[in-house]
Amino acid sequence: MNKRILILVIVLTTLLTGCWDVKAPERMLYFHGMGLDYKDGKYEVYAQIIDFTTTAKNEQPITNVPQAEVGHASGKTINEAVFNLYHSMDEMVLWGFFSYVILSEEVLKNGRANQVIDAFIRYRETRYQIWVYGTKDPVKDILLTTPNLNRSITLSKLGNPENSYEQESFIKPINFRTLIIGLNEPSYEIGIPFVTISKWKTEKETKNEVELSGVGVLSPKSFKGFIPAEKASGLQWMTNDTKRGEVTSKVGPNEDEHFTVVVDKVKVKVKPIVNKDKVKFDVHIKLDFNISEFKDKVTIDEIRKEVIKEVEKEVKDTYEEGLENDIDIYRLSEHLYRKNIKAWKKFQKNGKVELNEDSIKLKVEINKIKSQRKSFKETIDK
Template sequence: MKSLWNVKGLRKRGLSLLRLPVLLLPVLLLSGCWNANDVDELDYVNAVGIDYLPEEKQFVVYAQLISFSKVAKGEGNQDVKPVPAWIAEGRGKSYVEAVGRIMANSEHKLYWGHVTSLLLGDTLLRMTNVSDVLESFFRYYEMRYTMWVFGTRDSIPALFIASPNFERTRLGMILHSPEDNYFASSSIRPIRLSRFMAGFYEPYRCVLLPSLSLSKEYWKKNLEPVPSQRISGAYLIQGQKTLGALSMEQLQGLHWLERTTHRAWLDIEEGGEETAILRMRKPRYTIIEGEENGAPVYDLEVSVQGTVSELKRPMTEEELAGKAARLIEEEIRRTYAAGLKLKGDLYGLQQHRYRTAAVLPPRRKAELAAEKLKESSLRQIRVKPYIVSGGKYTLDRYNQR
């Protein structure tokens, strides 16, 4: 009986082995990515703009889309026509509803994983519930935290359709790639979504949101003015509220308390006439905290390197450094005063006090940090400029002309 059962078992195993190739054949015919979309079946969103329409009590969302296939075909071809920018617009009582209208009326599936820039309108930034809109934006899983964030008073569609110089791709403009512009002239440091989010919710942190605008002042094509993107200032955001906006001229003092500053110009004048131009870089600073009449006071120690770009009269290195130090101190105090008018802590003095009081109980720590800043709170500013180079010439060569 045992031998009979063994024979039957072998037959069953043999039949199973014969059936195995038949069962595996359909599996081999299946695609490995059965739910994937082809590249040409998706529409790629490159930038998102959000604003609020108070008269209609609606949110408006703009999406900028660029055809990657046309961008790729244009590489290496000198006679390329400008690639048009497609803009989708959706409105609704909430940000989610406005985005839903765009997606419902799209011919293809929209892919949001290539968004490199977020543009927030002036009206939206001044709303009290802007944090609700931002939280809805942050929640969508395809959005990446590496995108750049800007504010603007100008028309968002106008910024989206602005043409790049020399018919280049729009992905190289300030909206999508602000680092090159900041490297050339370190005005307001560009901010990514991850750093913006961290500062937005951090206690006593003043976030500077670069303001993007259009200008016809600087570029022309065949003598015809061309609107170009530029950084015109910054919004001050503290305590999850927008305090206001300052122009580039009011924010000159930020150069000297930003470690990433690569190129900041310093014009030295005498009697209303320009006598020297210095290119400053690599500032380093220290905040020294103290008390005076029971109130917190702060001293700043700043050091910065400088290169002579122009010298119109003979000056020694010590004379140049002294004039530069006085001018830098004036700019720091002027920017500090401009921030105080908006109740903003541009230099992070309150945040410094909050962090240094870490050993205290949370309630006492918050009380110390919440003490209002005054103009007298910024006491002494000691600036040490180091003239490290005369450019192509030495200072002696300048003075011998």
């Protein structure tokens, strides 16, 4: 009897050995980024596959093998285009490392952003942490850029934007999770970073690198417009997520004299003020900044005054640029929705509260001033 049981166990264990459905990593390809365009009634898909033999370390790859390749296919839907792309793939593709998607303006128009979200989020291998960008440039060219000094492509500004955001919080990175929340809640609009190609030079050639160019604003049904970088500076002063930024302003009687301070803390409070027939918003901004440049005969009070003046200007310029495109750029409607739902229901139209130039009352306050040294004097006496 014992022999029969032993033989049965041996036979059954042979059936359990091995992992029949496991795919070997070297027999797979890995999508890292994707660009989408829309032309002549079809989606144009550009997919970036990466070589993980060059991404395990931060330093420059030791071989001349390209870090990435970009494939292209088109289709009447995004999924059809992706399946057409599979026609030219040598191995099975894993989407688990998919990090970012770049959308052209044509894709963003006419509510096509909803199709993009559904196509990626509903697939079991993709995540909500995929970064989202817009562009006016050819998406293929952006996918072919490589990081500075040819560092690992997984550390690029597109695939790892939080790293550079710590040093300069100019435009906040947006992922699919934040995008979906922004489109589902008042004012049903959200800005996504736009990128463009900038030129860097090496000893032998000129290289393409990725640069932030502004903000594009989406609604569930349309692309509301683009705010260029020079008009988008106010965004960084209207969020508590800002880690670090700079303010440059004129000081003294000389019109050519400018001064730069580094802001390292921002605290914003927005308070809706409801009257019988209208609503306004009190915006209170507190800043901490460091002084690293010193000008002779410039006092701390003068610096404080000019910094406040410049921050107010940047906030108002961005706000007015939004008004011109019917955009609630600071999501003021959401503040009313969160703090006074009864008033929001009264004043809202399609989720937005009507805004004008007088809808915000702005106050900027300097909380702390630091010099990064013990002295507020120039290093060299004149």
